[in-house]
Amino acid sequence: MSLASPDISRYHSPLLTRYAAQAELHQVLPLESDEHVVAVRKAVREHALELKLSLVDQTKLVTAASELARNTLKYGGGGVVVLERLADGLRKGLRLVFADTGPGIADVELALRDGYTSGGGLGLGLGGTKRLADDFHIDSRPGEGTAVAIIKWKI
Numbered sequence: 700m701s702l703a704s705p706d707i708s709r710y711h712s713p714l715l716t717r718y719a720a721q722a723e724l725h726q727v728l729p730l731e732s733d734e735h736v737v738a739v740r741k742a743v744r745e746h747a748l749e750l751k752l753s754l755v756d757q758t759k760l761v762t763a764a765s766e767l768a769r770n771t772l773k774y775g776g777g778g779v780v781v782l783e784r785l786a787d788g789l790r791k792g793l794r795l796v797f798a799d800t801g802p803g804i805a806d807v808e809l810a811l812r813d814g815y816t817s818g819g820g821l822g823l824g825l826g827g828t829k830r831l832a833d834d835f836h837i838d839s840r841p842g843e844g845t846a847v848a849i850i851k852w853k854i
């Protein structure tokens with residue numbers, strides 16, 4: 700299993716490029732296999748602990764990260780996740796950006812709907828993730844790829 704930081708420049712998403720460029724402290728992890736999903740869960744849990752998130756918020760963040768990591772692998776054909784620590788003066792947080800160069804999502808609104816799946820899942824991943832995060836953003840371009848960004852703040 701390779702955990703070397705992947706080159707993110709081939710992920711064309713402006714969302715990802717912008718976030719990665721702004722990040723003062725960021726970590727890029729590959730998402731090409733189930734082992735990588737496990738490693739991402741572990742890394743997110745460690746960041747959440749460092750941020751002193753409550754146990755409930757740790758679980759929310761790790762659950763959201765798992766769902767997005769699985770989507771990146773299953774529908775995006777693999778990709779990367781950028782973990783970035785945030786500080787806005789008042790509070791600290793963690794932003795996760797999941798990016799792939801897969802087919803993109805033709806209808807984001809439909810994909811967010813609970814119960815919609817194109818792959819025989821439950822169709823709860825994206826909608827659930829949106830509810831678990833403090834901030835949620837999808838940048839998807841058909842034929843180019845998808846980037847999903849979530850933020851969890853320590854309050």
Ligand SMILES: Nc1ncnc2c1ncn2[C@@H]1O[C@H](COP(=O)(O)OP(=O)(O)OP(=O)(O)O)[C@@H](O)[C@H]1O
Pocket residue numbers: 766770771774775799801802803804810811815816817818819820821822823824825826845
């Ligand atoms: N990275 C992605 N690239 C392309 N399509 C995606 C991506 N992520 C999600 N989708 C599309 O959005 C749909 C809904 O995703 P969601 O995670 O909500 O459900 P699911 O993965 O199908 O099922 P579940 O996550 O509940 O097992 C997917 O079925 C797929 O069509």
Ligand SMILES: [Mg+2]
Pocket residue numbers: 766769770820823824825
């Ligand atoms: Mg899913």
